[in-house]
Amino acid sequence: MTATPSPPSIPQRANTGWDRFQRRYAPYIFISPFFLLFFAFSLFPIIFNAYLSVHSWQPGSGLGDMKFVGWRNFSDNLTDPTFWKSLQNTAILALESGVPQHLIALPLAFAIHMGLKRVQSLVTAVYFLPYITSVVAISVVFFTLFSWQYGALNAGLNALHNLPLIGGLFPAEKINWLGEVQYVQPAISLVVVWRYVGWNVLLYLAGLQAIPGDIYEAASIDGATRAQQFRFITLPLLRPTIFLAVTLTLIGGFQLFEEPYVLTNGSGGTGQQGLTTIMYMFRTYNSYSDAGVAAAMSWLLFAVIGVLSLINSRLFGRSGLAGKD
Amino acid sequence: MKYPYTRTLVLALSTALALGSAQAQKTTITVGVFPDLDSVIKAAIPGFNKLYPNIEVKINSLAYADHHNALTTALSTGKGAGDVEAIDFGFVAKFAEGNGMTDLSKAPFNAGQFKSKFVGYTFPQATTQDGRMVGMPTDVGPGSMFFRTDLLAKAKVLPAQLNASWESYIANGKKVVAANPGVFLIPDASEAAQIILRTGLKSGEGMYFDKSNKVLVSPTNARFVRAFTVAKQIRDAKLDARAGAAFSPEWTTAFQKGNLATEFSGAWLVGHMQNWLAKDYAGKWNAQNLPGNTFASYGGSFWGIPAQSQNKDAAWNFIKYLTTNPAQQVLAFKTTGAFPALKAAQSDSMFNEGVAYLANQKTRLLWRSAAAKIQPIDVNRLDPVAEQIVNDALSEVLNGTKDIPTALAQAQQLVERRAR
Numbered sequence: 124m125t126a127t128p129s130p131p132s133i134p135q136r137a138n139t140g141w142d143r144f145q146r147r148y149a150p151y152i153f154i155s156p157f158f159l160l161f162f163a164f165s166l167f168p169i170i171f172n173a174y175l176s177v178h179s180w181q182p183g184s185g186l187g188d189m190k191f192v193g194w195r196n197f198s199d200n201l202t203d204p205t206f207w208k209s210l211q212n213t214a215i216l217a218l219e220s221g222v223p224q225h226l227i228a229l230p231l232a233f234a235i236h237m238g239l240k241r242v243q244s245l246v247t248a249v250y251f252l253p254y255i256t257s258v259v260a261i262s263v264v265f266f267t268l269f270s271w272q273y274g275a276l277n278a279g280l281n282a283l284h285n286l287p288l289i290g291g292l293f294p295a296e297k298i299n300w301l302g303e304v305q306y307v308q309p310a311i312s313l314v315v316v317w318r319y320v321g322w323n324v325l326l327y328l329a330g331l332q333a334i335p336g337d338i339y340e341a342a343s344i345d346g347a348t349r350a351q352q353f354r355f356i357t358l359p360l361l362r363p364t365i366f367l368a369v370t371l372t373l374i375g376g377f378q379l380f381e382e383p384y385v386l387t388n389g390s391g392g393t394g395q396q397g398l399t400t401i402m403y404m405f406r407t408y409n410s411y412s413d414a415g416v417a418a419a420m421s422w423l424l425f426a427v428i429g430v431l432s433l434i435n436s437r438l439f440g441r442s443g444l445a446g447k448d
Numbered sequence: 449m450k451y452p453y454t455r456t457l458v459l460a461l462s463t464a465l466a467l468g469s470a471q472a473q474k475t476t477i478t479v480g481v482f483p484d485l486d487s488v489i490k491a492a493i494p495g496f497n498k499l500y501p502n503i504e505v506k507i508n509s510l511a512y513a514d515h516h517n518a519l520t521t522a523l524s525t526g527k528g529a530g531d532v533e534a535i536d537f538g539f540v541a542k543f544a545e546g547n548g549m550t551d552l553s554k555a556p557f558n559a560g561q562f563k564s565k566f567v568g569y570t571f572p573q574a575t576t577q578d579g580r581m582v583g584m585p586t587d588v589g590p591g592s593m594f595f596r597t598d599l600l601a602k603a604k605v606l607p608a609q610l611n612a613s614w615e616s617y618i619a620n621g622k623k624v625v626a627a628n629p630g631v632f633l634i635p636d637a638s639e640a641a642q643i644i645l646r647t648g649l650k651s652g653e654g655m656y657f658d659k660s661n662k663v664l665v666s667p668t669n670a671r672f673v674r675a676f677t678v679a680k681q682i683r684d685a686k687l688d689a690r691a692g693a694a695f696s697p698e699w700t701t702a703f704q705k706g707n708l709a710t711e712f713s714g715a716w717l718v719g720h721m722q723n724w725l726a727k728d729y730a731g732k733w734n735a736q737n738l739p740g741n742t743f744a745s746y747g748g749s750f751w752g753i754p755a756q757s758q759n760k761d762a763a764w765n766f767i768k769y770l771t772t773n774p775a776q777q778v779l780a781f782k783t784t785g786a787f788p789a790l791k792a793a794q795s796d797s798m799f800n801e802g803v804a805y806l807a808n809q810k811t812r813l814l815w816r817s818a819a820a821k822i823q824p825i826d827v828n829r830l831d832p833v834a835e836q837i838v839n840d841a842l843s844e845v846l847n848g849t850k851d852i853p854t855a856l857a858q859a860q861q862l863v864e865r866r867a868r
Contacts, residue, residue: 183523184546185755205862266697271690273701302690304849388696393847395840410832411866412542 175418182414196419205395206420209403210427212396215308216383217376220315224372228320229365232327233353247328250321262385265314269300269386276300301386307396311383318382319375323368330364331357366439373435377428380405400424475762476504480530482515484719484784485749488586491783492776496769503762512536522754523548529754531763535583537573537748541831543583544576550753550760553581557764562772570789572824574750583750584771587786589714590819591643591744592735594721597807599709603627607736610710614640614678617739621687624709632689633709635699637682638842640739643712644675645838646825647742654826656834656863663863665838667856672838676845676852683846700725712738714746715815719785722805731807735814743821748789787815794819830867837862 176196178189200206235246253261268275277297284293300306334357342352358365383397384405391398391406400420408417479489486509493505508530510518516539522529523543535543543549552559559581563571570585593611600607603624610620617640621633634640645655648671652659665672682688689708691699702708703725711717722730738744751767753760769776777793780786788794794816802808828834841859844850850858 181545183520183543183548185526185548186524187526188546203865263697270698270701272698272707273705299690302847304847388692390692390843391840394844394849406836410542410836412545412832 172418172421175415176422177419178415180414181412182408183412192415196415197423199416200420200423205398205403206400206423208395209398209400210424212308213377213379213399213401216312216315216379216397216399217373219308219312220319220379221369221372221376223312223316224319224323225365225368227316228323228368229327229361230353231320232324232331233357235324236328236331237349243328247321247325250324252321253318254322256318258381258385261314261318261382265310265386269310271297271299271302274300302393304394304396307387307392307394311386311392311397314382314386315376315379319372323372326368326371327361327364330361334360362439366436369439370432370435373431374428377424377431474502474504475759476506477532477759477762477766478506478508478530479766480508480510480515480519480533482510482512482534482536485534485786487783488770488780488786491779492770495773495776495779496766499769500762500765503765505766516542519543519754522756526756529756531753531757531759532766533752533754535750535752537589537745537750540574540582540750541827541829543752544574544580544827545829547755549580549582550755550757551580551582552584552753552764553579556761559584565772565791566789567791567819567822569745569822569824570748572826573745573748575827577826577828583752584767585789586749586751586771586777587780588748588789588819589716589746590787590815590822591712591714591738591746592811592814592818593710593712593738594717594733594735595710596706596708596729596732597734598732599624599628599631607734611736611739613740614644618678618681618685618687621682621709622685625687628709631707631709632702633687634682635689635691635694635702635708635711637679637688637690637846638839639712640682641675641679641842643738643742643744644678644740645671646744647740647823649823649825652826654828654831656831656838657826657828657867659826661828661867663834663860663867665834665856665860665863667853667860669856672856673852676842676856679842680845680852712744712746715787715811716747716785718803718805718811730805734806734809735811737814737818743818743823745819745822749786787819830863833866834863837866 175189177191177193179192179196180186180189231250235243239246266274271277274297277300280293281297284290284295286293298306300310338356338360339352342356347355378401379399380401383392383399384402386392387397389402391402401424404417404420404424407413407420411417481489486507489505489507496505497503509515515534516536519529519533519535520542523546529548533549550557553575560571562584566585567588570588571581574583574585575581593607595607595610597607600610603620603626605620605623610617610624625631625633649655653664656663656665658664667673683690689698689702691702693699694713703711703721706726706729717725718733718735721727721733726733751770753763753767757763770780771777772790774788774790774792774796777788777790778796778798781788781793781796782798799812799816800810801812803811837859841850841855845852845855
């Protein structure tokens with residue numbers, strides 16, 4: 124590089140302080156609302172949480188009462204059978220609720236995309252409704268369904284039991300859906316699936332709309348059926364969307380809190396089958412008043428989610444698929 | 449550099465204020481409270497201001513859970529708490545931790561001087577292991593057995609047969625359920641265990657820990673074995689509605705449909721029953737002592753002063769008025785049914801009146817004598833942890849996944865690993 128000649132003369136006005144200030148800082152000022160909010164509500168809590176995780180502290184006593192305990196909070200969690208139990212519950216619930224979500228949402232989105240042109244938005248909106256419904260309302264609805272003595276589900280089963288001929292196929296006794304060990308997790312999963320299918324449908328629809336129509340046209344000219352089109356065109360081209368949707372479900376599933384919390388009344392349900400790690404963390408903070416242990420638990424969960432996301436990305440993400448296409 | 453300057457300014461300002469209004473210097477105190485207890489404060493202010501015209505009381509009322517959350521945050525950060533804060537019994541252990549609340553047993557408050565004037569078990573409830581007192585008791589929840597007279601009559605069971613002992617409660621309960629299809633004896637079997645766990649404690653024992661922090665939860669502790677056994681018998685006899693905790697949807701529905709023959713609860717339940725929970729069954733409910741000649745407390749409220757308060761003296765004057773003034777305690781009882789913690793308030797003539805909802809039964813006398821018989825229970829900072837663990841163990845026993853010795857042995861391990 125040769126030395127550049129002095130720049131063409133700039134009008135004197137441009138060198139005033141205000142103008143220079145503007146040029147230099149305007150972008151930062153414009154972007155600052157995001158960063159201020161991010162620092163106050165995301166970065167600071169994360170750093171504070173990390174700090175908390177190596178301290179012993181009771182919420183309710185002042186900040187000055189924190190005591191440094193090193194890794195003790197982490198080892199406490201790792202030796203706590205309830206923590207492992209909660210992690211196991213979380214994994215089962217994530218699987219039980221995560222897999223059906225996609226097995227339903229993907230074909231459903233394809234059907235809506237292909238079959239319904241006019242009422243597509245309406246149908247999507249209807250499926251999306253549970254996602255934006257308040258959890259309290261959802262809990263009321265599902266209690267009315269699942270309630271042991273007063274639930275609609277048991278009333279329906281009872282009516283079926285009283286039918287002639289096929290009545291014997293249905294149970295005579297009322298089933299305590301939220302009170303029996305074997306039903307708690309499926310009941311929670313059902314609500315989660317119901318709530319998030321619409322969200323995934325929306326994601327998949329967006330992905331489907333990005334696939335050019337002429338590919339389908341070409342395929343149908345070649346004599347491909349709808350099923351073949353789905354298998355050989357839609358699925359491969361939808362892979363990035365599937366990866367995104369599965370990643371979101373994975374993260375969401377491991378952070379499950381609201382549904383099991385309201386359905387079990389915060390108790391974790393019979394046999395603690397509905398106690399997820401986030402619920403246990405909340406309990407450790409809120410009723411055990413052990414903020415340090417709760418903070419450490421959130422970091423451990425973060426590590427679990429991180430590892431699983433990494434595996435997911437290796438298997439289905441861009442890097443994992445690079446060699447195959 | 450800033451700090452001394454601010455202090456000078458504050459000093460100058462307050463001097464100016466003091467000079468300017470030497471006669472009517474008003475102190476404003478803020479009271480953090482939840483409904484219905486806020487109605488008690490509202491009713492108390494006129495009487496209080498007659499005695500203390502210079503203390504202005506501001507009310508900051510939040511929903512029950514929000515109030516305790518906001519208080520936790522305020523105590524954590526050292527900012528934003530009121531001068532007087534209501535603490536429900538379930539939260540005493542939480543706020544007893546750390547130094548967020550003022551120790552009322554110390555000078556200048558010396559709350560200990562009032563101890564003999566209050567229902568016996570209330571002071572230990574508000575006192576931590578290391579002897580600090582975090583709140584003055586204002587109302588108590590003496591427990592009793594509520595029962596449906598019509599359902600019992602149909603089974604030809606007398607109330608005295610139900611509450612004679614836990615065995616007779618179960619035996620006669622079966623008759624009540626048999627005579628009234630669709631009716632359950634009790635919302636949840638675990639309630640019986642909770643009562644048994646709270647009674648028959650040896651002196652110096654808490655519910656889960658003794659004075660030296662030794663864990664009492666164990667498969668060899670007769671109290672725990674008995675509690676779990678009775679609850680299991682109730683569940684196995686299919687007498688309970690498996691409704692879980694009070695105010696769960698299942699519990700509420702069972703009440704509203706009139707499908708419960710008995711319930712164990714505090715005197716305050718009557719207010720809920722007559723207002724919304726069991727409106728249609730007025731006159732059909734009645735009350736007696738808990739089974740097996742036991743006495744237990746269901747909740748209660750306390751007034752405390754956060755350490756961060758700048759008006760501790762005024763706050764203490766208000767608390768003293770709320771808790772030690774018999775007329776005010778009676779007024780609170782009339783306002784919301786908050787059963788007085790102050791013994792002097794329990795001799796008011798209204799205690800001889802019948803309770804309309806309970807078919808004019810004179811239950812206040814029943815509650816008064818029950819309150820006097822409730823044992824004090826020592827509080828341990830790990831009580832919330834132990835309670836959760838024991839409740840989980842009980843749920844597994846009731847559910848049939850574990851037998852009693854196994855469940856209690858595991859619970860013991862879980863509690864012990866927390867108690868270090």
